[in-house]
Amino acid sequence: MKITFLGTGGGRFATISQKRMSGGFRIDNIHGFNLHVDPGPGALIRSLQYKLNPSQINGIFISHCHTDHYNDAEILIESMTKGMIRNYGHIIGSKSVMEGVDQWGPSISNYHKTNSKTHIITPDEEIDFDKFKIKGTRTIHGDPCGVGFQIDTGHTKISYTSDTKYFEELSRYHKDADILIGSVLRPGDKGLKGHMCCQDFENLIKEIKPKLAIMTHFGYKFLKENPIRAAKKIKWDTGIRTLAATDGMCINIDYNDPRKSYVKTLKAREIPGKFSDEIFKI
Numbered sequence: 001m002k003i004t005f006l007g008t009g010g011g012r013f014a015t016i017s018q019k020r021m022s023g024g025f026r027i028d029n030i031h032g033f034n035l036h037v038d039p040g041p042g043a044l045i046r047s048l049q050y051k052l053n054p055s056q057i058n059g060i061f062i063s064h065c066h067t068d069h070y071n072d073a074e075i076l077i078e079s080m081t082k083g084m085i086r087n088y089g090h091i092i093g094s095k096s097v098m099e100g101v102d103q104w105g106p107s108i109s110n111y112h113k114t115n116s117k118t119h120i121i122t123p124d125e126e127i128d129f130d131k132f133k134i135k136g137t138r139t140i141h142g143d144p145c146g147v148g149f150q151i152d153t154g155h156t157k158i159s160y161t162s163d164t165k166y167f168e169e170l171s172r173y174h175k176d177a178d179i180l181i182g183s184v185l186r187p188g189d190k191g192l193k194g195h196m197c198c199q200d201f202e203n204l205i206k207e208i209k210p211k212l213a214i215m216t217h218f219g220y221k222f223l224k225e226n227p228i229r230a231a232k233k234i235k236w237d238t239g240i241r242t243l244a245a246t247d248g249m250c251i252n253i254d255y256n257d258p259r260k261s262y263v264k265t266l267k268a269r270e271i272p273g274k275f276s277d278e279i280f281k282i
Contacts, residue, residue: 001029001153001253003181003214004266005245006046010163010217011185011195015068019223021046021247022068025181025216026057030153031131035059036076037160043072044079049268050248054079059090062097062107063162064139064146070097070107077108081115089116092127092134096145104143121147123173137173139164141194150174155255159210163217165191166200171207178258180210183217187225195219202234209240211258216245 009020023043028034034057036043047054057080062070073091080089091113096104098113098120119127122145123138137148141163148162150173159177163185164170174180182201191197196204198215205213213234218227227244234242241259243249248266 001027001156001255002250003027003158003179003253004050004052004250005216005247006043006050006052007040008216008218008245008247008249009220009223010040010068010183011192011219012068013220014218014223015041017220018042019220020218023047023072024069025245026052027151027158028052030151033058033129033132035061037061038063038069038162039072039076040068041071044075045271046247046268047076048271050266051269055082057089059092061134061149062091062093063148063160064094064141064143065096065105065107066143066163069163073108074112077112077116084112084115087115090119090129091116092119092121094143094145094147095120095122096143101145104145121149123147137161138169140167141165148173150177156253156258159208161196161204163195165194166196166203171204174204174208177208177210178212179253180205180208180213182213182215184215185217185219185222187222187227187230192219198222198230198234202237205234205238205240205242211241212261213238213240213242214245214251215243218244 006023007021022040023046024038097107100106121136126135139146150159159174160181185195186197189199231242231244252262254260
């Protein structure tokens with residue numbers, strides 16, 4: 001199993017400026033299942049650049065109705081379904097993403113929901129994919145229906161906070177996580193409404209005690225500083241291996257001890273090219 005970051009920037013200004021990419025991340029080989037998480041702007045082109053075949057995903061997870069999380073979802077659905085000509089795959093999202101709630105969404109058209117199984121996920125609700133399970137986790141954010149997740153593979157639990165403020169029960173939703181992926185918009189101890197800052201994430205790590213913690217979804221102000229230095233400080237304070245994700249970072253998970261997971265950075269490739277010409281053979 002591996003986790004590949006196709007974008008580690010988040011929030012309006014980091015996304016608009018593309019100071020960091022904003023394509024979300026992929027978790028590949030969850031018992032053979034490949035999941036693209038929060039495919040924001042550039043998710044398709046970054047998949048091609050890092051030679052991750054977008055037609056070989058089995059599912060797409062969209063946490064909430066903000067552009068930096070859903071922008072490329074429909075084109076990835078078309079990729080997953082071979083141009084909408086086969087019935088295949090799973091689309092997992094909040095109620096706002098899938099159906100729309102008040103001014104939020106929907107983010108996926110009815111047309112794009114016709115060829116895949118759709119799942120509306122809510123906090124504490126569990127979806128059973130036979131060999132693994134995905135549980136929705138609560139967020140407090142602009143979109144009132146937003147969700148994170150915890151994936152239970154049977155041997156490893158991977159939690160993703162998505163965008164949320166830090167709140168008292170947040171650790172309960174991500175309890176027993178072996179790998180904790182947090183959206184951390186701001187540095188230091190001064191957060192922005194509906195988002196965690198670095199100190200919030202450190203507090204969460206101390207409560208959950210994961211084997212590996214990963215920060216991503218950095219805002220423009222955080223990117224003007226040094227997320228890697230911040231991650232080193234969290235590791236020093238908590239004793240937990242903590243990474244600041246970078247664009248193209250690929251983590252090969254060690255099932256026996258996620259603390260020893262191997263980290264490398266993929267090299268982006270020019271497209272179009274031979275790879276992009278061949279991936280959609282039908």
